[in-house]
Structure formats: C-alpha cells, structure tokens
Amino acid sequence: MTTDKHARRLIKAVQELSMARDADKVAEIVRHAARELAGADGATFVLRDGDRCFYRDEDAISPLWKGQRFPMDICISGWSMLNRRAVVIPDIYQDERVPHEAYRPTFVKSLVMVPIRTLEPIGAIGTYWASHHQPADEQVELLQALADSTSIALENVQVYAELERRVEERTAQLAETNRRLQAEMRERERMAAEVRQLSLTDELTGLRNRRGFLLLAERELESARRRQGRCLLLYADLDHLKQANDRFGHAAGDAMLIDAAQLLRSVFRSTDVVARLGGDEFVVLASDYTTSEDVLLRLHGALQQFRRNTGRPLSLSVGIAESSLRNEVSLEALLSQADAAMYADKCSRRSLRVVG
Numbered sequence: 001m002t003t004d005k006h007a008r009r010l011i012k013a014v015q016e017l018s019m020a021r022d023a024d025k026v027a028e029i030v031r032h033a034a035r036e037l038a039g040a041d042g043a044t045f046v047l048r049d050g051d052r053c054f055y056r057d058e059d060a061i062s063p064l065w066k067g068q069r070f071p072m073d074i075c076i077s078g079w080s081m082l083n084r085r086a087v088v089i090p091d092i093y094q095d096e097r098v099p100h101e102a103y104r105p106t107f108v109k110s111l112v113m114v115p116i117r118t119l120e121p122i123g124a125i126g127t128y129w130a131s132h133h134q135p136a137d138e139q140v141e142l143l144q145a146l147a148d149s150t151s152i153a154l155e156n157v158q159v160y161a162e163l164e165r166r167v168e169e170r171t172a173q174l175a176e177t178n179r180r181l182q183a184e185m186r187e188r189e190r191m192a193a194e195v196r197q198l199s200l201t202d203e204l205t206g207l208r209n210r211r212g213f214l215l216l217a218e219r220e221l222e223s224a225r226r227r228q229g230r231c232l233l234l235y236a237d238l239d240h241l242k243q244a245n246d247r248f249g250h251a252a253g254d255a256m257l258i259d260a261a262q263l264l265r266s267v268f269r270s271t272d273v274v275a276r277l278g279g280d281e282f283v284v285l286a287s288d289y290t291t292s293e294d295v296l297l298r299l300h301g302a303l304q305q306f307r308r309n310t311g312r313p314l315s316l317s318v319g320i321a322e323s324s325l326r327n328e329v330s331l332e333a334l335l336s337q338a339d340a341a342m343y344a345d346k347c348s349r350r351s352l353r354v355v356g
Contacts, residue, residue, distance in 0.1 A: 017153035026153050027057035035059050037142045040127035046077040047123040053077045081121035086114040090134045114144045117151035202276040205261035213275035217285040224287045231287045231323045235338035238280040239315035267302045292320045
C-alpha cells in the first residue's frame with residue numbers, strides 16, 4: 001500500500017531527476033530511489049545498448065551485474081523493454097524468462113522489472129529481494145512512475161548535452177572568428193605600417209623621401225631642443241647627374257644616386273635622418289655631433305675612399321647649417337640656410353654656414 005513516506009520519496013526523486021544534467025547523476029538517483037520505494041534488497045539501472053542490456057549502475061546488498069551486457073532476448077530487463085511492460089516474478093527459479101545461471105551467484109529470489117518509457121523503451125529499472133516476495137500493485141506503480149520520470153530526465157540530459165555541444169561549437173566558432181579577426185587586424189596593421197613606411201621612403205635609394213624627412217626631422221629637432229642639444233643640417237647635391245643621364249642613360253644616373261645614398265649612410269649614424277629630397281638633392285639632419293668641420297672631413301674622407309675602391313668619380317656639393325637651443329631655429333630655416341651654403345659650395349667646393 002502506498003504511504004505518504006513513499007509518495008514523498010517519489011516526489012523527491014522526481015525533483016532530483018528534473019535537475020540532473022548527466023546520465024551518471026540520473027543513475028545515482030534512480031538506483032537509490034528504486035530500492036527505497038520498493039523496500040528491496042537491491043536495485044539496478046539498465047540502459048538499452050543496441051540489442052543488449054547494459055547494467056549501468058546498481059545499489060544492492062551484494063554485487064549484481066554492474067557494467068555487464070546481456071542479449072536482450074535472454075535477459076529479463078530485455079523482456080520488459082521488448083514487451084513494453086512491467087514484469088513481476090515472485091520466484092525467479094519458477095520463471096522460464098529468467099536466465100537462472102546468471103542469477104545463481106546472486107542473492108536474488110524475487111524481482112520486479114519496469115521499462116523506462118513504455119513507447120520504445122530505452123532502459124529498465126529492476127528491484128530484487130533476497131527472499132521470496134510478492135510486491136503490491138502500489139509498489140509496482142511507484143516504480144513505473146519513477147521509470148516514467150527517469151525517461152523524461154534522460155531525454156532532458158540528451159537535450160542539455162546537445163545544447164552544451166552547440167554552445168561549445170558556437171564558442172569554438174566565435175573563438176576561431178575572433179582569432180581570424182585579430183590575425184586580420186594584425187595583418188592590416190602590418191600592411192598599414194608597410195604602406196606608411198613606403199610613403200616615407202625613396203623607392204630608388206631606400207632613404208627617407210621628402211615627406212619622411214620633414215616628419216622625422218621635425219621630431220628630432222624638437223627632441224634636441226628638449227634635451228638642450230644641437231642639430232646639424234647637411235644639404236648635398238650630386239654633381240654631374242644630368243651629364244651621366246644624357247651620356248650613359250638613366251640607369252647610370254640611378255647608379256650614381258644609389259652610390260651617394262650608400263655613402264651618406266656610411267658616414268652618418270642610424271639615428272640621423274638621411275633623405276633624398278628628389279632629383280639629385282640629399283639632406284641629413286644629425287644631432288649630438290662634434291663639430292661641423294669634423295662632419296665635412298668625414299664626408300670628404302668617405303668620398304676619397306669610395307673613389308679609390310670603385311674607380312667611380314662620385315662628387316657632392318655640400319652646405320651645412322647648425323641650430324642651437326637658444327636660437328629656436330625652424331627646420332625650414334635650416335633647410336634654406338644649408339641650401340644656400342650648398343650652392344656656394346658649388347664654387348668653393350667647401351662651405352660652412354652657421355645659424356645662431
């Protein structure tokens with residue numbers, strides 16, 4: 001006869017099953033609840049695995065068949081699933097549906113097996129007694145109610161697992177999309193930096209172009225002012241470029257421009273701003289140097305060394321302007337003064353112009 005205690009136990013089991021999120025938790029709830037509801041000595045939780053019965057979990061006074069699989073057509077749980085109804089067996093050794101040899105090592109004398117879901121059963125719940133027992137109809141009904149709730153719980157577990165799978169897939173997709181976006185952003189930044197670099201670079205010589213020089217030289221000049229340093233601006237014109245182009249072609253002229261660029265690189269430091277303004281004009285902004293005379297001597301020595309090593313007649317007309325913190329001279333003023341000194345050098349071959 002169904003008691004309030006049994007009803008409360010069933011309600012508790014149903015509540016617990018509604019919150020279960022995996023098959024292990026469902027099995028744990030079912031095996032304990034089935035044994036308590038039936039007042040049995042053991043209970044098993046069986047799932048259908050193709051054409052076999054998988055005894056997934058158990059709660060019993062001694063071991064039964066946990067972890068084992070049996071063909072459905074020789075197993076009483078299989079019979080319950082195939083026939084889609086509960087089976088009550090007061091004496092297992094008097095029932096031909098029971099595989100007696102499988103039961104002899106166990107304590108079982110009587111059993112009840114109910115299917116989990118009567119329409120296309122997916123498993124079964126078994127309860128067992130160590131002595132001959134005839135369960136009341138109310139007990140079988142309680143077990144079947146538990147099995148029906150278990151069916152819903154297992155379906156919920158599948159739905160939850162599918163949702164988790166989709167969430168994981170979506171999370172993985174979002175992570176991959178984010179990775180690709182970040183990679184694309186890095187590539188765009190790299191390309192933008194490369195384009196910017198190209199926009200500041202003279203294609204032929206690899207030096208800064210006019211735009212690059214004006215941008216970087218302004219920064220360096222301002223930095224020198226802040227640290228109370230001086231800047232030297234050298235303006236150089238490559239001699240005889242037009243004659244080389246006219247006589248030997250533009251390839252020869254380009255070679256002279258490249259030679260001049262390499263020479264200036266060798267004389268000045270990597271921190272100095274060396275540029276080709278265009279045509280045959282070059283410019284250098286140097287800071288923290290010794291004297292302008294020393295810069296001209298180093299440049300003159302490099303030119304002589306180049307001619308000896310290559311046999312090529314490279315020649316530069318040079319003008320220099322200097323700035324100090326006190327004068328607050330602008331970059332435009334330095335360029336103008338050095339340019340004027342350079343034109344004077346075309347006649348004298350050496351000129352020095354100091355601003356300040």
